[in-house]
Amino acid sequence: MTPLTLIYYILGILTIIGGFSMLFAKHPMRAALSLLFVMFILAVLYALLAAPVIAVLQIIIYSGAIMTLIVFIVTLLDSKEDDLRKPYTKCVYLVTFLMFLLLLVTMNLLPPATFGNAPMVDGNIGALSKELLTNYVFHFELASVLLLVGIIGISIIRAGRGEKQ
Amino acid sequence: MQTQGLVYILLFPLIGTFINGFLSFFRNDLKTYFKKNFQWSAEKFSYTTNRISAIVGVLAVTLSFLCGVWYFFELLNLSSENALSYTLLRWIHTGALDLEFSFYFDHLSSIMVLVVTGVGSLIHLYSVGYMHGDPGVSRYFAYLNLFIVAMLMLVLGNNLLVMFIGWEGVGLVSYLLISFWYSDIDKAKAGKKAFIVNRMGDVGFVLGALLLFALFNTMNFSELTQSIEQSAVPVGYITCAALLLFFGACGKSAQIPLYVWLPDAMAGPTPVSALIHAATMVTAGVYMVVRLSPLYFAAPYAMNVIAIIGAATALFAATIGLVQKDIKKILAYSTISQLGFMFLACGVGAPIAAIFHLVTHAFFKACLFLGAGSVIHGMGGEQDITRMGGLKHKMPVTFWTFLIAILAISGFPPFSGFMSKDEILVAAFGTEYGSMALGIIAVIAALFTSLYMFRLFYLTFLGDNRSGHKVYEHVHESPGAMTSVLIILAGLAMIGGFIGIPHLFSFLAFPNLIEEWLEPVVISFPLTRHGETLSPLIMLVSVGMAFLGLLIAYIFYGRKNTYAENLRSLFQTTYQLLWHKYFVDEIYHKLIVRPLYFISERILFNTIEKGGIDWSVDFAGRFSKTISRKSLKLQQGDIQYYLLYMIIGLIIMSVVILWWVQ
Amino acid sequence: MIPIDFLVMVSLTLFLLGATTVLVRRNILVMLMGLELMLNAAVLLFIVYSRVHANLTGHFFALFIFVVAAIEVGLIIAIILNLFKQKRSLLTSSYTSMKE
Numbered sequence: 001m002t003p004l005t006l007i008y009y010i011l012g013i014l015t016i017i018g019g020f021s022m023l024f025a026k027h028p029m030r031a032a033l034s035l036l037f038v039m040f041i042l043a044v045l046y047a048l049l050a051a052p053v054i055a056v057l058q059i060i061i062y063s064g065a066i067m068t069l070i071v072f073i074v075t076l077l078d079s080k081e082d083d084l085r086k087p088y089t090k091c092v093y094l095v096t097f098l099m100f101l102l103l104l105v106t107m108n109l110l111p112p113a114t115f116g117n118a119p120m121v122d123g124n125i126g127a128l129s130k131e132l133l134t135n136y137v138f139h140f141e142l143a144s145v146l147l148l149v150g151i152i153g154i155s156i157i158r159a160g161r162g163e164k165q
Numbered sequence: 166m167q168t169q170g171l172v173y174i175l176l177f178p179l180i181g182t183f184i185n186g187f188l189s190f191f192r193n194d195l196k197t198y199f200k201k202n203f204q205w206s207a208e209k210f211s212y213t214t215n216r217i218s219a220i221v222g223v224l225a226v227t228l229s230f231l232c233g234v235w236y237f238f239e240l241l242n243l244s245s246e247n248a249l250s251y252t253l254l255r256w257i258h259t260g261a262l263d264l265e266f267s268f269y270f271d272h273l274s275s276i277m278v279l280v281v282t283g284v285g286s287l288i289h290l291y292s293v294g295y296m297h298g299d300p301g302v303s304r305y306f307a308y309l310n311l312f313i314v315a316m317l318m319l320v321l322g323n324n325l326l327v328m329f330i331g332w333e334g335v336g337l338v339s340y341l342l343i344s345f346w347y348s349d350i351d352k353a354k355a356g357k358k359a360f361i362v363n364r365m366g367d368v369g370f371v372l373g374a375l376l377l378f379a380l381f382n383t384m385n386f387s388e389l390t391q392s393i394e395q396s397a398v399p400v401g402y403i404t405c406a407a408l409l410l411f412f413g414a415c416g417k418s419a420q421i422p423l424y425v426w427l428p429d430a431m432a433g434p435t436p437v438s439a440l441i442h443a444a445t446m447v448t449a450g451v452y453m454v455v456r457l458s459p460l461y462f463a464a465p466y467a468m469n470v471i472a473i474i475g476a477a478t479a480l481f482a483a484t485i486g487l488v489q490k491d492i493k494k495i496l497a498y499s500t501i502s503q504l505g506f507m508f509l510a511c512g513v514g515a516p517i518a519a520i521f522h523l524v525t526h527a528f529f530k531a532c533l534f535l536g537a538g539s540v541i542h543g544m545g546g547e548q549d550i551t552r553m554g555g556l557k558h559k560m561p562v563t564f565w566t567f568l569i570a571i572l573a574i575s576g577f578p579p580f581s582g583f584m585s586k587d588e589i590l591v592a593a594f595g596t597e598y599g600s601m602a603l604g605i606i607a608v609i610a611a612l613f614t615s616l617y618m619f620r621l622f623y624l625t626f627l628g629d630n631r632s633g634h635k636v637y638e639h640v641h642e643s644p645g646a647m648t649s650v651l652i653i654l655a656g657l658a659m660i661g662g663f664i665g666i667p668h669l670f671s672f673l674a675f676p677n678l679i680e681e682w683l684e685p686v687v688i689s690f691p692l693t694r695h696g697e698t699l700s701p702l703i704m705l706v707s708v709g710m711a712f713l714g715l716l717i718a719y720i721f722y723g724r725k726n727t728y729a730e731n732l733r734s735l736f737q738t739t740y741q742l743l744w745h746k747y748f749v750d751e752i753y754h755k756l757i758v759r760p761l762y763f764i765s766e767r768i769l770f771n772t773i774e775k776g777g778i779d780w781s782v783d784f785a786g787r788f789s790k791t792i793s794r795k796s797l798k799l800q801q802g803d804i805q806y807y808l809l810y811m812i813i814g815l816i817i818m819s820v821v822i823l824w825w826v827q
Numbered sequence: 828m829i830p831i832d833f834l835v836m837v838s839l840t841l842f843l844l845g846a847t848t849v850l851v852r853r854n855i856l857v858m859l860m861g862l863e864l865m866l867n868a869a870v871l872l873f874i875v876y877s878r879v880h881a882n883l884t885g886h887f888f889a890l891f892i893f894v895v896a897a898i899e900v901g902l903i904i905a906i907i908l909n910l911f912k913q914k915r916s917l918l919t920s921s922y923t924s925m926k927e
Contacts, residue, residue: 005828012830012837019844019864028856031848035860038841042867049829049878054870055887061893066863066900073904074856077911092850095812096843102819103839107832121881131883132890139887143894150898157905802923805858809850 008048011122015041032067039063051123168251170266171321174232174278176312181225185218185307192303219293222306226289226313228494230282234719237275248272248686250323257326263384269323269386272686276520276679277320277452280527284444285313287650291535292436295542295644305345305434312338316445320452324384325374328453332370332417336363337448342441343433355429361424373409377460380406385794390459402465405465406589407460411474414450418504420478421653425750427501431493435538438493443500443534444527451507451523455516459685462514468598476593476606479505483613486744491548492537495621499574500530502610506589509607513599514690515592517683521665522589524679525573525581528661532570539563539643539651540625547632550621555630555750559640562648564626566655571622573658574709575615581662586611587707588667590600592689594703604703608710615714623722669700834875848860853918859903866896869895 018038025031039062060165121127132140188195193213199205205213240249248271256266270278276678289309296302315334322328340363344356378384380402381392389822393403414420419427430442441447454461454471461468479502486498503526510519541548543560557564574581576587594604630637642648665679680689692700733740742748799810841864848861870889877885907917914921 002828005830007831008830012833014873016840016844017830019841022857022860023844023851025843025857028854028860031852031857031860035864038864039867042871045834045871046874050876051874051877051886051889054874054886057890058870060898062863062867064830066897069900069904070856070860077856077907077917092809092847095809095816095850096847098816099812099846100839100843100852102816102823103843105823107835107839120844121877121883122858123877123883123886128883128886132887136887147894147898149922150901154901154905157902157909163875803849804919804922805853812846812850 004048011041011045011048015045029071030070032074036063036067036071039067045113050120053123053125053128166286168249170232170268171236171249171251171270172253174229174236174282174321175268175314175317177225177228177232177363178310178317181193181221181310182307182314184221185303185310188214188305189301189303194738207461211300215297218303218306223286223289223293225310226282226286227394229313229317230279230286233275233278233282236270237279240270240272240275262378262384264324264326264384266327267323268321268327270321272682273452273456273520274320276524276682278317280524281313281316281320281445284527284531284654285309285316285440285513288436288440288444288531288535291439291538291647291650292434294644295436295538296434297644301345305342306644308338308341308345309437309440311400312441312446316449319449323386325377325386326384327376328456329370329374332413332449332453333367334450335441335614336360336367336417339363339430339441342437344499345433345437348535348667349432352432354434355426359426359430362423363416366423368413368415369409369411369416373406373411373413376402376406376409383539389457393459393463397655400466404464404467405459407457408470410457410460411450411467411471413453414453414508415474416450417453418447418450418508419501420450420474420505420508421481424478424501425484425753428494428497428746431491431497435534435541438497439531439534439538442497443530447500447504447525448507448523448737451504451511451519454508454511455520455687458511458516460651461511462688465598468512468514470512471508472593472598472603475505475508475510476603477505478502479610480606480613481505483610483617485743485746487613488740490551490622492540492550492553492625493548495550495617496530496533496537499533499614499617502614503530505610505755506586506607509603510589510592513592513603514596515589516687517680517689518585518588518592520683520687521679522585524664525585525658525661527621528654529570529573529580529582529658531568532651532658533574535647535651535654536563536567536570539647540567542643542647544632545636545639547636550624552632553630554628554632555624555626556640557626557638559637560626560642562642564650566648566651567622567626569655570658571618573662576707576715578708579662580660581660583708583711584662584665586665587704588665590701590707591667591692591696591703594699595692596690597693598690599696608706611707612710612714619715619718620722623718627723628725667700667704669704746806829875829878831875831879835872838868838872838875841865841871853920855917855919856917857909859900859907863896863900873920 015038018034018041022031022034022038025034039058043055043058043063046052046058195214196207196210196617199210200207205698206283236249240247243249248269250267250269252265252267254266255263257264289306292305296305297304312335315331315338317331319328319331322331323697336362340356340360342356343359344353347353347356374384377389380398381389381396383389383392412423416423427442427447430626431438433442461471482498482501482505486502489495489498503522507519507522507526510516510522539560540556540563543556543563544553547553569580573582576583578584590604590607593599593607594601632640663675665677666675668677721732745751799806845861845864845866845868848864849858852858852861870892873885873888873892875885877883877889911917912920
């Protein structure tokens with residue numbers, strides 16, 4: 001086990017701890033912060049996995065924009081009451097466990113990934129942008145249209161309702 | 166050989182149908198349109214549309230007739246074996262079944278085309294006068310033109326399926342026209358009856374056609390003819406097919422046991438009775454049997470059945486005709502009787518005589534019906550001959566033309582009916598399939614024919630008027646459009662017979678035109694030696710019967726006496742039997758209609774429909790309602806439950822897929 | 828050496844934790860966070876396999892997932908604000924009026 005592998009293990013276990021912490025957090029703010037933590041660790045993992053651009057975007061978009069938004073809403077609405085709930089929770093845990101088993105089985109069915117020191121792909125911004133603006137340009141445009149539609153949707157949901165009332 | 170024009174024979178009436186149908190269907194819209202934009206009054210509008218409809222209707226059929234004549238002469242120039250045919254499209258092409266939608270104009274169908282379009286155009290012309298002032302003129306001419314289309318398709322089709330289209334087409338139009346004045350419930354019912362009885366026959370036709378197809382793998386007439394001559398199919402199958410097809414012909418041509426619709430069909434306008442229910446449509450069955458005569462010749466048993474049914478119908482209908490009072494009903498029974506003669510001719514192996522009689526019958530029966538129409542028109546709707554009489558002076562043209570037609574149908578030489586009927590009688594006695602019994606029945610039927618026709622004649626035109634002063638004052642001769650048609654048809658009834666002068670007069674060097682013409686396509690059985698020797702005697706007897714009928718009618722109805730009354734009271738039972746048409750309608754009602762109602766209502770409706778189908782449908786409703794009530798508890802309205810269900814579903818699906826992969 | 832199996836397991840566990848969060852927590856905002864966690868788990872898987880196969884396709888998937896996630900969060904927050912305006916509550920148990 002090389003030191004690098006050890007780092008992978010440590011980071012992986014950290015994310016899982018973060019996930020559990022989110023699941024069992026009493027207060028939404030605490031859950032949000034746990035999620036933020038998971039996302040940062042994930043960003044480190046991405047960077048290690050030769051995806052520096054994704055790592056940076058993860059920090060900027062997820063940790064920066066999305067989580068900030070969520071945290072902001074949590075503070076804005078400030079609803080403290082929450083608890084792990086109800087008799088049916090047990091059932092959910094059972095289901096989750098089943099799912100876990102199932103996924104494990106599925107994973108074992110997949111062809112084993114042969115991985116030694118495979119060649120590293122150039123995941124830098126230059127290569128990525130080149131690919132994005134040539135092969136994936138159509139998808140890129142679609143994504144921009146999707147964003148536009150999303151913006152319109154949000155404005156209708158918020159502003160449109162206000163107008164009617 | 167350019168034969169594309171055969172389509173035009175059908176095309177003109179079809180165009181007429183569309184134009185008239187348009188005028189009829191959009192009548193109200195057009196009326197408002199013209200009122201709005203041209204300030205037409207209702208009278209002006211209906212006058213104009215009726216004019217257009219009449220012109221289009223008559224013109225369409227006349228053009229079709231001219232086309233027919235043109236191709237008739239084309240055919241005349243060809244060598245005798247040939248026929249004109251034109252394939253419109255390759256219709257059905259699947260595996261063994263290879264059908265073309267094509268028209269076949271040979272010697273036989275040429276005669277039919279000429280009769281249909283010729284008599285048809287005359288009757289169209291007559292209708293212009295007869296239907297004058299009726300609000301439904303456009304509709305009427307649309308139907309009539311459609312009838313001509315369907316009838317021509319029946320006649321021209323070169324395979325059984327095209328013929329069947331025409332066959333159903335004429336049935337449909339017949340129904341539409343019988344119940345033309347549909348607001349009268351009795352007339353609507355008469356139309357329905359005709360339609361249903363015809364359907365029964367059609368089942369036979371379809372089954373017969375399918376059986377033929379199963380046996381010979383073709384529905385094409387010429388191929389069928391060849392296959393029948395060459396094949397070694399057991400005669401039982403052929404007889405079965407022939408009898409099934411004949412059952413279809415019974416329905417269309419009003420033979421026992423399916424004749425009951427024809428007398429009721431007289432509810433339609435009189436020109437319709439003349440065209441459809443006397444001259445053309447009802448002869449479709451005869452045409453079909455003649456067209457398939459090789460099939461029938463291959464099935465002797467079927468021939469015998471046809472001959473017996475034909476003869477029986479001829480006599481049976483004639484006896485009913487003796488006592489009826491409605492002028493159109495009498496003519497209807499007369500038509501049935503004459504159709505019986507035609508089938509008799511087919512059955513004894515003389516299809517040419519059948520076609521000959523078909524042609525002459527078209528002339529004189531159309532003339533009779535149109536004359537009757539003229540009388541009804543003049544009497545202001547009266548149809549009961551016991552309330553007529555003395556119309557001779559009021560309606561001279563009708564009187565004389567009617568007289569000629571009666572002489573023709575009764576078989577007075579040298580009128581057309583004499584020639585054709587004599588040929589049938591000779592065949593009934595004289596061919597291989599004929600017999601003494603058939604001949605004698607036919608002769609008696611001929612006597613009755615003469616008798617009831619002259620009874621009708623005396624009661625209608627001669628003697629004193631019994632309609633009352635008021636009505637009699639109003640009696641008037643029909644307009645020129647009607648009388649001119651009567652004159653033409655009377656002329657045809659008079660001279661039409663000369664296309665088939667009996668062999669007995671062959672020493673006069675007149676050729677028997679119709680026989681020569683049909684020889685290449687239709688085979689007739691030759692007379693036996695016995696028959697040859699009998700034929701002069703038969704002719705004498707036939708003429709004698711005509712005169713005897715006249716004499717008896719004169720004794721009973723021509724003079725002022727009460728013989729008829731006395732006879733009626735003497736034979737009260739017989740009279741009642743005949744007057745009620747042998748109670749056939751009642752018997753059918755008891756035997757077929759009532760059980761059918763019983764089955765439909767008690768068994769099918771109350772038990773199966775209500776207990777089975779309704780119940781199961783209700784059960785489905787109740788079941789889903791119960792299930793919904795039960796499963797409502799699953800619907801918490803809480804999104805997380807739904808998500809949980811979704812994930813459980815996902816798990817199940819994954820397991821299934823994994824199972825599958827393994 | 829990169830412990831692929833372990834990373835896949837991590838991704839899987841994160842996904843299930845996210846799903847459990849969505850199913851168990853009653854606060855809509857926390858449910859939203861669970862959703863985000865699930866998305867992130869998916870992205871991790873893409874990146875891992877992108878590294879394994881040495882091509883960029885996984886990166887683009889990740890990229891587009893970010894786009895979708897951004898829009899999704901925006902929309903959901905808009906909806907949550909509307910809901911909150913109605914009942915002043917973020918608990919799913921308050922929003923069961925679809926029942927019957």
